Amino acid sequence: MNKLTELTLEDLAESLRAQAFSETGADSTAWEALTQMADELNSGDRIDLLTKNRKWLLRRVSVTGFRGAKHEVNLTIDNLQGVTVLFGENGSGKSSLAEAVRVALEGRTGATHLGTNGTVHELWGANDQRSQGVENATVRVVLVDEATTDTLKILATITESGVKRTGLLESSNERLELDSGSPAWNVWADAIRASPPVLAYAELADELQKKKDLQIWLTSCLAMDNASRVFDSRVKAEVDASVHAEKTINSAKQISVAAVAEADEEARRQGVRDIKPLEWVEHKSQEELTCWLQANDLTERKKRESFLDADxxxxxxxxxxxxxxxxxxxxxxxxxxxxxxxxxxxxxxxxxxxxxxxxxxxxxxxxxxxxxxxxxxxxxxxxxxxxxxxxxxxxxxxxxxxxxxxxxxxxxxxxxxxxxxxxxxxxxxxxxxxxxxxxxxxxxxxxxxxxxxxxxxxxxxxxxxxxxxxxxxxxxxxxGLEHQWRCNRWDAVTSYASAFDENIHLASKTATLKKARGKWNGHLARIRRERSSSLHALVGPAVESLLGDVGISVSAIDITKSESRLDLQNDKGESVELAHLSAGQRNALILGPVIATAESGIFAFSILDDPVHAFDDFRVDKLSSTLAEIGKNQSLVLTTHDARFVEYLRVHATLAFVVLATARDSSGQMTLTPTLDPPAELIKFGRELATDLTKAEAPEGRAEVTALLRMALDEAFEHVALRHFARLSVTEAEEARRTFDQAMLTEHRKKALRQFLADSPVQLGLLTQAWQLVASSVKRWSKAVHDPSAVPDAAQLDTDFDTAEKTIDVLRGIRW
Structure with missing residues (x-):
């Protein structure tokens, strides 16, 4: 899958430098000012040791006293790529683990998907995430950088007063402790805000209530919010500083004009003659001001407490x-x-x-x-x-x-x-x-x-x-009086001269910086348009895969600085209002950008909490296929209580697929239990039953064991068929589904699969290999249903178990 890579400050500086190189004339100075700002940010004191060129994998999570996980629970992720599913009933602690990771990474509770612009839900949100009756909750997260294998250990302690987060960065030759106030967390927070690795779908859907919420959400999906926001703040600060300097000079000048006029008037009353009014002009440099002061005989003079008398x-x-x-x-x-x-x-x-x-x-x-x-x-x-x-x-x-x-x-x-x-x-x-x-x-x-x-x-x-x-x-x-008057004139001009000297360096840049701000806004708009187009190219297929059966597609994505457009159309080209979408369709639309930007940012993992909320079978299947594809390049942790989602994921996921059954008892003790796929579970159950029969020397029951083996093979065929259906259009998939469902016997299902795989020589070869392994056994298993003499003995049954496992392993390899 293509990905929208994170826009870094280095990328931004390079794009500005290229623009400056192509510009000539007055505009070139504005572009040069922008380039200088970007270079200063890159060479400044931003502590990016946690973010620069990083791709963090999630290795371990340990949670105690956090929401549903009252007692210690540990989760270890072994797969660099692949899918790990936390599967269990509502209230079993799945979302608690996902939220615990988010709190540890962000260093705060009450976080929203919209960052600081979002608000915690008044009814369902809470800043205190501790389990009932727990004084302190702790979350430990261990991350490993893909490229360097550096380890980052984060400890978040949640108390009544909030979250205290510390970290330990370990490399091959260095250990760096990060306290809660370390500057490294600032850049880390920017990176998380740009590409959050944890998404709780239900919370996100609840947060997206207004147009500005959609604006914030889609902007974050452009994977440019971090760099653009930091640079935009720098441009604003530079412009504000220069405008303030200009205002300071003008204000001081107004005060000096009035003070000079007052000094002149006082001198006239005292009898000083030939006082010529000052001609005030605009000065662009310190040199111009100095020349003006000299031309008007405005120099520093010392006042005396007593003056020389006329005699x-x-x-x-x-x-x-x-x-x-x-x-x-x-x-x-x-x-x-x-x-x-x-x-x-x-x-x-x-x-x-x-x-x-x-x-x-x-x-x-x-x-x-x-x-x-x-x-x-x-x-x-x-x-x-x-x-x-x-x-x-x-x-x-x-x-x-x-x-x-x-x-x-x-x-x-x-x-x-x-x-x-x-x-x-x-x-x-x-x-x-x-x-x-x-x-x-x-x-x-x-x-x-x-x-x-x-x-x-x-x-x-x-x-x-x-x-x-x-x-x-x-x-x-x-x-005498004339000297005193000139002293008073100098005193009156001093505030202006001092303000000019202190501020002219910044004030002289005002025009250039204002022009630079305009150029930056235009440049930012171009980047947004380009990335909006890229996001559309990525979101379009993702949404179409989830909503193609009802003919809904994304016709336009336009994200500007102030607003965003996400336009939909049906297969007739007619506009589709967001408000007209069903709950499941809305969920599919929201997941589109998530899927499109899953691989951007500094994290090589994503945690999606209940992503199939309100989905029907078709959308569960399509999302499972898409997530399995993403899982080939990064680690995914998914939480669900939907058994359909787990089974579809088993069908589409690679061999790096783990399902952990979650459960939580009345005391708050949460458990994570590994599970097997249906074929493996059936074979495991069959072996256990066969062992029990042998120990009991039971004369019957082996026929039921062979039935379990045939069921395991049928489940494996079902998974191959489902992977094939994911390749087809909606209409073709429905027709193929009917054909396969009509094949009631194992051999008939094999024949249906051969027809499906006719255009795929490699996959057809694996199906042939698998059938050759198990063909004779299948005939015996089918005959044993009605003919007791065909039931295998204990020794033959052991061989059949091995044959079934080998066959199913071959079938698992049939993928596209």
Whole structure:
């Protein structure tokens, strides 16, 4: 059977690259953007060690405390290909095993066939899948990769709070543990969503209630949902990011336009003249924005807490001259009165007391030093005057030192701050050094500290130099209201410039990405059309095989991003409404896509729960034939309570066919018991009966044993006939069925089969070989029904058992 292979991200990237290669002009950049996104996804951090190039086979399932399987039950699948049937009555635990596998693979209960878009049935669904009275349920699943034989062991523990899933990936040289939060499960979940390996037909039919449900279901059948959804999300994220960046820039620009207008208006009110409005233009790059900022003299400027006064050029020289004069006066006075402040104060006070006391000449003796000195009054007065002058000079100098910061240091520091950016900064080095010296000397608590006085004096002398005057003039020109206005303008533009710088890289891609999104939608539509056509080619024959007897076929499958069409027609070419289908016909239609896509995805097995629901004999036969064909390439696990389904599967399936009878007792103990096909069961029963007769030495009963052998051969002939009927049209099959049913005797059935197989030399040869083995025995078995003398003895009966088994083995090999 042809298959619709899973679309991978690698496939998607290759198809986009091919499209980009064929495009020219403006469209090529859009395709290149899409190709880059696909390549980034492929080379990104998607942890695909569980999915890439994998085909997982189901090996073992162990379930405890899950729904109907309250006690531990184990299922082992030995066949790489073939069919395993879980056969039992309702409530025997078949569906519990199927659902347990789904929970372990998906890591959640309450899952639907429609993924996260589906909802658990309000009445019949449940998130808690634990058996009654069980605290924890466990499901263990063992998978084996077909190509590498790597083993993946999954353990799902179901508690009241939900499902905790862990895994262990074992290869020939590595063991990797996967906890419940492992990123590998994310890609695994995408793969399961794209090609689910477990299908419960009754649940799926119940979920398909609305058109959107059909859309979701058919889209998943295209085997492209995983890659297309991941890539579609990436395209959407890229477009959204670029649009957001563009909006961020535009929003910041609107804010800046208003802020600039406000700054200009405020400056006009304060008296700034010649303010020209900014001409705002669209910028496509950082280079364009930079040129626009420069053209409009929009550069970063530092604001000051205090500004240069208009009399700055006059006040600074005056302070410098005053400080220099005070420095000189204090220096001269200090050299003439080299006494401490305390002695100075004492002498000045003494002079004042002498003057106020009108004291005489003290008999010509100086009251200060005690030496004869007739003119000591004049000498004391002169000394007191010198000391007073020195004290006043020191006081004035201290006052000027304390004013130095406001009157000279800060204005000169402000000069450095307000100088325009194009001013020759080499001329500012000397000023910066002198200001630094003043700052360092200012730590002294003594206002007449020599280092401080020297530093201030040096700064005052510098301010009188010609280069200082040019610097001050430049600073004064850059200071004031106009400078403040330009600072405010820059502040107003900054939010726009910053937003532009941060977002232009993305925003500049908006047009390209929007075009890329359009191209992607078109490309995705083409992929959907192509895959819809492929799905139609696969579903058409599958549905026709199930509904061909009533003339219903699929006329069209069209799956778009927003809706899906599944059109039917009858043999007259008339449209058939889905609502007019019977339950069995609807089931057959739903199974069509399942059959068509059974071999896609990362799993080499499928579990179908009750797929023949509401089917008549014809559809059971046709579905059995189809599933047997699929079973040649992968492992199928089927659950059913329909004995017809089991027998038709026995007819059509290869030798890799196992039937396990399921049963569950009142305590919740579930059992799986292997069964044989009807011919083998009859022979087994015959051997057991013959053994009992021999042990009992019973004289009669062997004739009944031979009847069992003849019945086994008739069953084997029936299976050959059924396999032949599957090759025919409905009308031809019905006619052949009547012919075969009219052949009542074994030999007559053989003759009917020879007619059926006339066009098949290989199969006819096997029938001839089988008849040659058993022909003489058949005659004896038939005669023994009425002639006791023809009944074989015990020894002959053993030989007949061997002959019957060999014959039936040959008949089992008659297949097409």
């Amino acid at each position: 700055f050029m006059d006040s600074l020289p005056k302070y410098s001259a005053a400080f220099t004069s005070a420095w000189e006066e204090w220096s001269n006075a200090a050299t003439k009165a080299l006494l401490t402040a305390q002695v100075t104060d004492s002498l000045v006070d003494m002079h004042a007391r002498v003057v106020s006391s009108q004291q005489g000449d003290n008999d010509g003796v100086c009251p200060t030093c005690g030496t004869p000195h007739t003119d000591w009054r004049r000498h004391l007065r002169e000394e007191a005057n010198r000391l007073t002058e020195a004290r006043e000079a020191a006081s004035e100098l201290k006052r000027l030192v304390r004013r130095s910061r406001n009157d000279m240091v800060e204005p000169l520091r402000a000069c450095l701050l307000v100088l325009p950016s194009d001013f020759d900064r080499t001329e500012t080095v000397g000023l910066e050094d002198l200001l630094k010296e003043v700052d360092e000397a200012s730590h002294s608590t003594d206002d007449l500290n020599v280092s401080l006085l020297t530093a201030i004096r040096s700064l005052a002398k510098w301010s009188d130099r010609p280069e200082a005057r040019s610097l001050k003039r430049a600073a004064l020109a850059a200071s």
